[in-house]
Amino acid sequence: MQRLLIILGLFVPAAGLFWPWLARIPFGRLPGDIHIQRDGFDFFFPITTGLLVSVVLSLLIWLFRR
Numbered sequence: 001m002q003r004l005l006i007i008l009g010l011f012v013p014a015a016g017l018f019w020p021w022l023a024r025i026p027f028g029r030l031p032g033d034i035h036i037q038r039d040g041f042d043f044f045f046p047i048t049t050g051l052l053v054s055v056v057l058s059l060l061i062w063l064f065r066r
Helices: 002-017 047-065
Strands: 034-038 041-045
16 A cells, blocks of 8 residues: 555656646547537536546556555
């Protein structure tokens, strides 16, 4: 658990520093993400992006636990 917290503690500031480049990655605009725009209403539900992030994080955690 300590190793995971240290890695997350290093990852969050790194993601903040690289945000201008990370914002160009098409997460949130993948096929399967729901985005509804109406007058005065904007709804966004990133189904595909959430599944992809979950799979990647699960693989990373699995690799670190080995």
